[in-house]
Amino acid sequence: xxxxxxxxxxxxxxxxxxxxxxxxxxxxxxxxxxxxxxxxxxxxxxxxxxxxxxxxxxxxxxxxxxxxxxxxxxxxxxxxxxxxxxxxxxxxxxxxxxxxxxxxxxxxxxxxxxxxxxxxxxxxxxxxxxxxxxxxxxxxxxx
Amino acid sequence: xxxxxxxxxxxxxxxxxxxxxxxxxxxxxxxxxxxxxxxxxxxxxxxxxxxxxxxxxxxxxxxxxxxxxxxxxxxxxxxxxxxxxxxxxxxxxxxxxxxxxxxxxxxxxxxxxxxxxxxxxxxxxxxxxxxxxxxxxxxxxxxxxxxxxxxx
Numbered sequence: 001x002x003x004x005x006x007x008x009x010x011x012x013x014x015x016x017x018x019x020x021x022x023x024x025x026x027x028x029x030x031x032x033x034x035x036x037x038x039x040x041x042x043x044x045x046x047x048x049x050x051x052x053x054x055x056x057x058x059x060x061x062x063x064x065x066x067x068x069x070x071x072x073x074x075x076x077x078x079x080x081x082x083x084x085x086x087x088x089x090x091x092x093x094x095x096x097x098x099x100x101x102x103x104x105x106x107x108x109x110x111x112x113x114x115x116x117x118x119x120x121x122x123x124x125x126x127x128x129x130x131x132x133x134x135x136x137x138x139x140x141x142x143x
Numbered sequence: 144x145x146x147x148x149x150x151x152x153x154x155x156x157x158x159x160x161x162x163x164x165x166x167x168x169x170x171x172x173x174x175x176x177x178x179x180x181x182x183x184x185x186x187x188x189x190x191x192x193x194x195x196x197x198x199x200x201x202x203x204x205x206x207x208x209x210x211x212x213x214x215x216x217x218x219x220x221x222x223x224x225x226x227x228x229x230x231x232x233x234x235x236x237x238x239x240x241x242x243x244x245x246x247x248x249x250x251x252x253x254x255x256x257x258x259x260x261x262x263x264x265x266x267x268x269x270x271x272x273x274x275x276x277x278x279x280x281x282x283x284x285x286x287x288x289x290x291x292x293x294x295x
Contacts, residue, residue, distance in 0.1 A: 002193060023192065023198065024187050049162060050162055051161045051162060052160050054161065059162075060204060061226040062206070066201060069200045070190075070200050088233050090230065090232045091233075093203075093226075093229045
């Protein structure tokens with residue numbers, strides 16, 4: 001089944017948890033999509049294989065960064081009628097705190113929804129949403 | 144602890160970190176100009192199931208890891224540090240089905256910070272699919288020089 005067929009199926013059934021299964025990298029991370037009404041959250045369930053520094057221990061920066069990029073793309077597949085994966089033009093990550101060995105959540109804010117380019121801000125948090133551990137900005141080329 | 148240019152000595156560090164071990168990130172080369180690490184192509188790293196192109200998130204892990212090694216090569220020792228920021232420009236999609244590489248160089252050091260730049264490519268570093276810059280922060284201070292004895 002092509003991605004556009006999968007997306008049509010998810011949208012028709014309103015089965016957003018299935019969205020995380022549609023992208024192989026999201027599936028590998030074990031990422032979960034949680035849609036409640038108009039709110040969209042991605043969850044990266046803690047797994048030992050996500051650790052970068054076993055001494056602290058802390059999540060690998062690349063794991064949290066990759067999770068946020070995934071969350072941004074999945075948000076666009078949820079909030080628009082995109083038929084294909086939007087292309088990332090660039091992705092900028094600020095690491096504010098080290099990611100602890102626990103579940104991580106991502107909230108996505110669409111700063112600008114454009115016909116050609118959309119700009120997203122994505123915030124990862126672990127204890128409360130107002131204390132982000134990693135924040136990211138991405139520009140996406142809409143097709 | 145010093146990090147020799149012999150890449151076989153790096154494999155240890157890549158195995159200690161569960162995430163780099165899981166992704167299969169491997170050391171390729173190192174010289175005075177920087178270092179190169181590689182990420183194998185695996186179906187589970189795909190971001191676009193229609194084209195088979197790698198997800199940027201898989202490349203982010205390779206870039207973050209390579210950048211960290213570039214700092215260690217520059218200072219020739221292991222010092223605890225954390226990624227402060229990372230910015231990646233995707234110049235074009237990575238070619239599906241092949242291993243990708245990242246070359247990185249630490250081009251500026253201060254007592255607290257290390258500035259790194261690099262690019263990601265399939266086979267030819269002159270034809271990158273991503274260009275990236277990052278800043279790392281040392282999380283433990285350098286040992287302070289011994290204080291001169293003071294007269295009581």
